[in-house]
Amino acid sequence: xxxxxxxxxxxxxxxxxxxxxxxxxxxxxxxxxxxxxxxxxxxxxxxxxxxxxxxxxxxxxxxxxxxxxxxxxxxxxxxxxxxxxxxxxxxxxxxxxxxxxxxxxxxxxxxxxxxxxxx
Numbered sequence: 058x059x060x061x062x063x064x065x066x067x068x069x070x071x072x073x074x075x076x077x078x079x080x081x082x083x084x085x086x087x088x089x090x091x092x093x094x095x096x097x098x099x100x101x102x103x104x105x106x107x108x109x110x111x112x113x114x115x116x117x118x119x120x121x122x123x124x125x126x127x128x129x130x131x132x133x134x135x136x137x138x139x140x141x142x143x144x145x146x147x148x149x150x151x152x153x154x155x156x157x158x159x160x161x162x163x164x165x166x167x168x169x170x171x172x173x174x175x176x
Contacts, residue, residue, distance in 0.1 A: 065092060069089060072088070073096075073112050074116070075106065075112050076121075086098045096112070097133055099133055110124055111142045121141070122142055
């Protein structure tokens with residue numbers, strides 16, 4: 058049988074975690090194989106995945122992809138990578154970002170009086 062996939066697959070057989078959103082805990086699956094364009098995930102029988110989700114290939118969420126389900130059969134699901142996902146911020150909160158345009162300093166009566174006295 059000829060392999061017509063656009064990218065070659067690498068066997069992994071490592072844990073991966075699917076982010077189901079809505080504050081649900083991640084669903085652990087097995088990343089059976091992976092390529093540049095997609096992956097084959099081992100999913101417990103009876104589990105139905107949403108059509109679009111994020112899969113994290115590391116426990117800390119450093120490597121994560123937004124995936125679209127392409128096929129599902131006998132406890133395995135084939136996914137196509139749609140985009141890179143950000144790091145899982147639920148595990149490591151990100152520091153607050155400063156405002157893009159900080160407010161201008163307010164002049165007080167005393168600061169205006171000092172300017173007049175210098176003139």
